[in-house]
Amino acid sequence: MAVGAVAIRRAWPGILAAALVAAFVLASLGAVLWFAGGGGAPGPGDWAALRFTLMQASLSAVLSVALAIPTARALARRNFPGRGALITLLGAPFILPVIVAVLGLLAVFGRNGIVSQGLALVGLPPLSIYGLHGVLLAHVFFNLPLATRILLQGWQEIPAERFRLAAALDMGPAQVMRFLEGPMLRAMVPGALLAVFGLCLSSFAVVLMLGGGPKATTLELAIYQAFRFEFDLGRAATLAAIQAVLVGAVLWIGLRIMRPDGQGLGHDRVLRRWDGEGWVLRVQDGAVLALVSVFLLVPLGLIVARGAAGLGQLPPSVWEAFWASLAVTLASTLLGVGMALAIGLASVRAGWVEVLGMMGIATSPLVLGTGLFLLVNPWINPARLAFVVTAAVNAVMILPFALRVLTPSLRRIETDYGRLADSLGLTGWARLQLLIWPRARRSLGFAAGLSAAMAMGDLGVIALFADPRQATLPLQMYRLMGAYRMEAAFGAALLLLATSLALFWIFDRGGRGDADA
Amino acid sequence: MLTLEGLVIRQDGFELSADLHVPDGARVAVIGPSGAGKSTLLNAVAGFQPVDEGRIRMQGRDVTGLAPGKRPVSMLFQDNNLFPHLSAAQNVGLGLRPDLRLDAAQRARVAQALERVGLQGLEGRKPGQLSGGQASRVALARVLVQGRGLVLLDEPFAALGPALKAEMLDLLEEVLDETGATLLLVTHDPADALRIAPQTILVADGWANAPVATAQLFADPPLALRSYLGVPKS
Structure with a gap:
């Protein structure tokens, strides 16, 4: 490649951005650790929160992956109309606002949900969704699709020739599982378990709505409660420190065992399979896929059905929150994807830069939020910075995802056309405009769509900082639910769902443009 | 030299x-x-x-x-000598100004060079719409305007x-x-x-x-x- 000095000169915007991100994360973590212990050593409640955090994350991981195995297996060996749509649907939880999904699950499994209504018809008591099992239900709803996509990738990486060989040796489904699928699962399952476990450690919105109480409080929720109900900053800092160590440890383990490309975004290739032709297996696969589809689709369908009725009676506060959310979302998307582009370009020349940019995943939004709160509190009323801080934290949190999407395509541009561009003296702005932008447009659009949808649906830091007059759309929706204004809450949920999907679609579409090259 | x-x-x-x-x-x-x-x-x-x-x-x-x-120096590689998202004329124009802000005289030179290599009328085509031989001609037209x-x-x-x-x-x-x-x-x-x-x-x-x-x-x-x-x- 080019000479060292040139490489560094070109990389400086990215190095600067990465340094900013690292400083932002480290300053917040530093504040948390500095203040930790101010509220005394962790009490029994704090240890209970740690235990519950670990337990729910472990159970969520085991349940999601256990259910994902038959689902991925069925998807891998069956071809049917709608298979592509189902795989796309499995990608939806990434852009689905958590609070919308939880409201949808409440509409199905809640006290007044359709299942409870059915039970009432036959004289049985209604379900209660609150507590550990509700948290697990929601976590499986979000992570079963993720785990399925990771495992499906594993299935698709088994070479077609192996299945042909298995058929030639007249192996039945049991032998195929033993000789082909089993070894693959042994390699993939730990990564899938850890991915789900890591996500559930930092889950906040789900536990906020379905957990709570001494028996079902996670560290993230305990941080929020220490802030909101006790205003005990020392205790919040102690909890945040425990959470930071936990997330950091899991990330460290993850980096050691995860394969670099374990995200499972590849899809849509059906191998010709000779095993599993028997009708028992056909029925089994069909039933698994039907159940999973129903489980994923019915809650969303209820949001649409009941939300449409509530759309007409949205209070003005929802619209205010909508505009605030839109502004915050666009700011974090612009900031997050802009930094991802700069850091990605720099990391093509100096790989370590990307590691700094990924620091967002080494912490959780509430830990970051706690640290920032502690930093700004002595100087300024944190509520005045609620939207700014939310935008900044969201930008840092979406950065790792945006980098994962962008970096491979930036690398490819550099390998394919870097030398040609260098030999033509295409540098700086001209290189960005004439080479990077047109060729990275597709992944930029996808990264921006993903980022915007994630930021739009986020309910985290804003809950720490906002005063009662401020809200983003997810927070306003949460308040409506708390006030039992369910029709308005469903309306807001539909608005939020539609906005998240629309933002994803617009950015992703914009990236495709005239795709003739 | x-x-x-x-x-x-x-x-x-x-x-x-x-x-x-x-x-x-x-x-x-x-x-x-x-x-x-x-x-x-x-x-x-x-x-x-x-x-x-x-x-x-x-x-x-x-x-x-x-x-x-x-x-x-003008260099031609084994492959990827043209940017697939730019037209033939733009690919040649890069040899004159890497930011492609060409004046009328420079645009005329690009057209002339493309004509010289036998590609008149194909200025607006992108590399994907050209044959392998035509793409090589575009690259040679760029060498021509670069004049290095x-x-x-x-x-x-x-x-x-x-x-x-x-x-x-x-x-x-x-x-x-x-x-x-x-x-x-x-x-x-x-x-x-x-x-x-x-x-x-x-x-x-x-x-x-x-x-x-x-x-x-x-x-x-x-x-x-x-x-x-x-x-x-x-």
Whole structure:
């Protein structure tokens, strides 16, 4: 490649951005650790929160992956109309606002949900969704699709020739599982378990709505409660420190065992399979896929059905929150994807830069939020910075995802056309405009769509900082639910769902443009 | 035109040395066994390959530390010589101004160059809509407008059929006649060297030898070349 000095000169915007991100994360973590212990050593409640955090994350991981195995297996060996749509649907939880999904699950499994209504018809008591099992239900709803996509990738990486060989040796489904699928699962399952476990450690919105109480409080929720109900900053800092160590440890383990490309975004290739032709297996696969589809689709369908009725009676506060959310979302998307582009370009020349940019995943939004709160509190009323801080934290949190999407395509541009561009003296702005932008447009659009949808649906830091007059759309929706204004809450949920999907679609579409090259 | 003084390139246990001079306007083939370092030599001259020792001079100037785009060099690679998202005219225009802010006179030069290589009317096409031969012509049109003193080619026509390749070499010759540029052409085909390059640099056994007359070289090949060509070592 080019000479060292040139490489560094070109990389400086990215190095600067990465340094900013690292400083932002480290300053917040530093504040948390500095203040930790101010509220005394962790009490029994704090240890209970740690235990519950670990337990729910472990159970969520085991349940999601256990259910994902038959689902991925069925998807891998069956071809049917709608298979592509189902795989796309499995990608939806990434852009689905958590609070919308939880409201949808409440509409199905809640006290007044359709299942409870059915039970009432036959004289049985209604379900209660609150507590550990509700948290697990929601976590499986979000992570079963993720785990399925990771495992499906594993299935698709088994070479077609192996299945042909298995058929030639007249192996039945049991032998195929033993000789082909089993070894693959042994390699993939730990990564899938850890991915789900890591996500559930930092889950906040789900536990906020379905957990709570001494028996079902996670560290993230305990941080929020220490802030909101006790205003005990020392205790919040102690909890945040425990959470930071936990997330950091899991990330460290993850980096050691995860394969670099374990995200499972590849899809849509059906191998010709000779095993599993028997009708028992056909029925089994069909039933698994039907159940999973129903489980994923019915809650969303209820949001649409009941939300449409509530759309007409949205209070003005929802619209205010909508505009605030839109502004915050666009700011974090612009900031997050802009930094991802700069850091990605720099990391093509100096790989370590990307590691700094990924620091967002080494912490959780509430830990970051706690640290920032502690930093700004002595100087300024944190509520005045609620939207700014939310935008900044969201930008840092979406950065790792945006980098994962962008970096491979930036690398490819550099390998394919870097030398040609260098030999033509295409540098700086001209290189960005004439080479990077047109060729990275597709992944930029996808990264921006993903980022915007994630930021739009986020309910985290804003809950720490906002005063009662401020809200983003997810927070306003949460308040409506708390006030039992369910029709308005469903309306807001539909608005939020539609906005998240629309933002994803617009950015992703914009990236495709005239795709003739 | 080009002088390599005590040049040494090291790369993972591989070492290539060169100490040679290529006169102004010369047409020189670079030939040798694969893996001997032909492309490495060309990349060092173009500025893509860092140099461990020695200097590279062009037109009397020391260019050793210069970025590729700052050297008086046009380079054509084995593939990816055009940006697929830009039109033929834009790809040629990049040779005049890398930011593509062309004035009327420069646009006229682009059109003229495309006409010169026989592509009039295809200015707006993107590389995906051109045949392999047409794409090579676009790249040669860019060499033409760049008008740089040294043209480096790293087997750029290897993917074309024999007739098309001969046609491209002829067109290359015309371009060189017009610009008066010096040529270094990496090839694995002796016929290419004999067709276009009166002189040849043999790269073998860690050395890029000084250019010698091509016809003589192939008439009486040295040992290193014999095994590559498959000539008996008698």
